[in-house]
Amino acid sequence: MTDVQNIGHLIFGYKLNPFLSLRINQNTILESILFSSAIAEDLRVYLGQQQFSQLGVITDSNTAIACYPLIKEILPEQHRLFSFQAGEANKNLNTCIEIWKWMTDSGFDRKALVLNLGGGVTGDMGGFCASTYKRGIRFINIPTTLLSQVDASVGGKLGIDFNGFKNHIGVFNNPEAVIISDQFLKTLPAEELRSGYAEVIKHGLIADPNYFHDLKFEDWGQQDWKTIIEKSISIKKEVVEKDPKESGLRKILNFGHTIGHAFESFYLDSEKHLLHGEAIAVGMICEAYLSQTRMGMEAADLDLISESLLRVFGKIEFPDADVPNIIALCSQDKKNEGETINFSLLKKIGECDYNIAVSESEIQDAILFYKEVKHE
Ligand SMILES: NC(=O)c1ccc[n+]([C@@H]2O[C@H](COP(=O)([O-])OP(=O)(O)OC[C@H]3O[C@@H](n4cnc5c(N)ncnc54)[C@H](O)[C@@H]3O)[C@@H](O)[C@H]2O)c1
Numbered sequence: 545m546t547d548v549q550n551i552g553h554l555i556f557g558y559k560l561n562p563f564l565s566l567r568i569n570q571n572t573i574l575e576s577i578l579f580s581s582a583i584a585e586d587l588r589v590y591l592g593q594q595q596f597s598q599l600g601v602i603t604d605s606n607t608a609i610a611c612y613p614l615i616k617e618i619l620p621e622q623h624r625l626f627s628f629q630a631g632e633a634n635k636n637l638n639t640c641i642e643i644w645k646w647m648t649d650s651g652f653d654r655k656a657l658v659l660n661l662g663g664g665v666t667g668d669m670g671g672f673c674a675s676t677y678k679r680g681i682r683f684i685n686i687p688t689t690l691l692s693q694v695d696a697s698v699g700g701k702l703g704i705d706f707n708g709f710k711n712h713i714g715v716f717n718n719p720e721a722v723i724i725s726d727q728f729l730k731t732l733p734a735e736e737l738r739s740g741y742a743e744v745i746k747h748g749l750i751a752d753p754n755y756f757h758d759l760k761f762e763d764w765g766q767q768d769w770k771t772i773i774e775k776s777i778s779i780k781k782e783v784v785e786k787d788p789k790e791s792g793l794r795k796i797l798n799f800g801h802t803i804g805h806a807f808e809s810f811y812l813d814s815e816k817h818l819l820h821g822e823a824i825a826v827g828m829i830c831e832a833y834l835s836q837t838r839m840g841m842e843a844a845d846l847d848l849i850s851e852s853l854l855r856v857f858g859k860i861e862f863p864d865a866d867v868p869n870i871i872a873l874c875s876q877d878k879k880n881e882g883e884t885i886n887f888s889l890l891k892k893i894g895e896c897d898y899n900i901a902v903s904e905s906e907i908q909d910a911i912l913f914y915k916e917v918k919h920e
């Protein structure tokens with residue numbers, strides 16, 4: 545079998561033979577991650593090397609229009625397409641039922657291959673459905689948002705929202721391969737691109753000072769995305785490889801997310817909707833404040849982090865009266881054990897620690913810091 549590294553446009557990554565790949569899937573270690581600058585051609589070659597009885601493609605209603613046409617031509621004529629209404633609201637059991645029905649009606653057997661073409665919603669849910677259909681069939685993820693390329697594509701977390709709880713039902717399992725192309729970013733709405741950029745900034749902050757310092761905060765939309773995707777994936781991959789099931793180190797990826805999730809949940813019910821990355825940007829400023837007060841991070845680092853994030857994301861204004869409600873949402877975060885609210889905080893830019901217990905009054909101070917921080 546040809547090594548995928550040798551395929552024309554695949555810039556990085558490796559391909560394991562199917563046997564090894566299967567074993568790796570069961571051990572929830574890491575999948576093959578391939579980068580393509582010519583997605584149709586590379587996918588054609590890749591699929592040509594795979595054996596499958598049927599091929600199913602899952603998209604959402606936007607990627608059906610923006611992304612599917614980029615690969616449609618090279619897919620086997622008999623492939624089946626399933627498309628669901630785009631949006632987190634549809635990452636639920638009802639859509640899974642539709643997907644499992646579609647797989648059944650299409651006569652998928654255990655040798656069928658599923659290709660998830662879309663953002664994190666498509667990858668998480670399509671992967672979950674494939675992992676549970678007939679006790680698991682193979683799937684490939686082709687993430688089409690920056691967020692899903694740098695974050696959701698690595699680490700094997702799959703699942704759906706349930707009863708108002710995010711990612712409440714799911715499994716750890718890895719796709720056969722993840723194929724990433726910056727071609728998809730051309731049609732991605734700017735705010736979605738920016739949302740993914742928050743995770744990129746986070747990767748620099750938790751693991752690599754040079755990466756953070758080299759990032760653009762002015763004209764951030766004009767970037768060499770390939771280099772960024774590659775670097776961010778290598779950071780996430782390294783962390784996840786050391787701690788696949790999040791028993792320790794992997795928690796550093798939650799930097800900005802404890803308070804960030806609280807903001808995300810708070811604005812779910814309001815007119816002003818916050819994208820995940822927009823909320824995490826607020827969370828990272830608050831948690832950088834806690835990093836200074838609790839971990840002795842230098843004040844200059846706090847200033848730099850705040851300024852950089854505000855330049856990209858602007859500032860969110862909210863009344864003092866909202867603060868207690870936001871704090872209350874922090875303590876409902878599923879990452880907490882017992883009474884304490886555990887945070888992942890920075891010792892300095894590029895170095896992060898986890899399981900730091902923080903009190904509600906400290907969280908309040910952090911949110912008030914954000915409220916008062918200057919932004920021209
Ligand atoms: N598994 C993990 O480790 C992990 C990590 C982070 C986030 N997630 C999950 O990922 C989800 C968020 O991912 P997301 O931000 O990609 O959301 P998403 O999948 O909803 O995509 C965002 C929007 O962009 C559209 N879109 C996607 N690609 C496009 C393209 N190329 N051109 C035009 N439009 C396009 C989608 O239709 C959607 O409207 C959440 O459900 C989150 O829980 C999972």
Ligand SMILES: [Zn+2]
Nearest residue numbers: 743801820824
């Ligand atoms: Zn995130």
